[in-house]
Amino acid sequence: MQIPCPYCGTRDALEFTWGGQAAVVRPADPQSCSDEEWCRYLFIRSNPRGPHHERWCHTYGCGQWLDVWRDTLTHVVEHAALIGVPRPRSEPSA
């Protein structure tokens, strides 16, 4: 598995640390949110068989956290970008 780091180029996945689902949002006010919302924030993570939007850190490279789109079945990494940079619309494949 290889991940195309926007700074370092395509590097082996061994250099990266997996950070789980991307963009998990903490409830704005933990004191007033329901147990269900808090449970969802703490414990429920997307776990699809197929494309997954997740975070990886290039630990043994530039050290940046990245947004990565990886297929959990084929382990094909479709795209990697700095956090917050929107993913470009996929080109129609030739």
Added chain:
Amino acid sequence: MGRMAHSILQLARHAISGHQRWPPFWRSPQARERYDVLIIGGGGHGLATAYYLARNHGIRRAAVIERGWLGGGNTGRNTAIVRSNYLAAPSIRFYDFSLRQYEGLSRELGYNIMLSQRGVVNLAFSRHQLRLMNRRVNALRHAGVASELLTTGQIRRLMPLLREQSSAGRRLFGGFIQRRGGVVRHDAVAWGYARAADALGVDIIQDCEVTGFQTRNGAVTGVETRHGLISAPRVGIAVAGSSSVLAAKLGFDLPITSMALQAMVSEPVKPVLDVVLDGAVYVSQSDRGELVIGGGTDVYTSYAQRSGIQRVEDTMATLIDLFPAFGRLRFMRQWAGLVDLTPDASPILDSSPVNGVCLSCGWGTYGFKAIPAGGVAFAHLLATGASHPMAQAFSLGRFQSGALIDEGGSAGMDDREPLL
């Protein structure tokens, strides 16, 4: 249909005919249109559940449907270790019940599961690790489960090939053993339960993938499969690493992530290891002489039944650091299974947000040793609609209430110290 007994006479008779005329162990029926209970997943848990449904609760209009073949998932991919050396009281009770069932299972099923209670040993490489083990031994004894701390001298006698001190600075401080722990022929567990469930009238349908569910007013009415619709008012899901996929089809989320857990076997050698070593790397020697070795899960979610190279390397490095002699062995096979990990490393045995659907999942890295207890408890849940007294702690609601049962240490997930 009578259950065929295995005897020397049978063996001799079939030897004469070149072992070509053994009858099949179970039927391969077409799915009926309707069952009282439908179990998804023909691994150890699904098959054991079917058996106990029929035996303990008299529910014989039941079926097990399996996407692949029986025991082809984690039941046939694990390292076959059985033990009950857990930490929290509900876990110890549950897993020791499981181990006691395993102790009588060959007799109960009339099928040799080849239980070998050779002892499961964990090693401590710091005084802190040894202190945690002391706590665990005390917790086990308090719950009435025998286990004992080991001195380095005792460990030396149990595992003569173990290197106690490595150039990397690792030093053996002690360990502990559960002598009733050991290994089981894992396929035999699936086959034994399948045969016994089939003899009680349960249909076992392989090569039958679930494609969807039918519900009415928030209650399940049937399951859509590759072989067509099967109606059932109660559906049990026991599909390990695929639990989230089926839950998504039903419209709810689970606190589960799926990861690949791998194992490998070496070429066969003469007896070199009498006990099961458990911990950051776990290894035992099979009856054929192969070393059966496992390590941690991959470090990212996966639905591929193969593992990344990183864990192969970690596992091997740790093994060879412990047993330098094993560095000369060649390896024959390496594979992985998909484990369903929960945040507290304890299972979920509960009804689901969809009426009629019950869950047996979250077994994570130790589903195999839980099969008999999981089967008894899941059958109870499916038959009565109420949690088995021994499984009440393993609720889905604990993630909201906060009553977590942290068994990360028992799963080998968080009290491992890096050895190198």
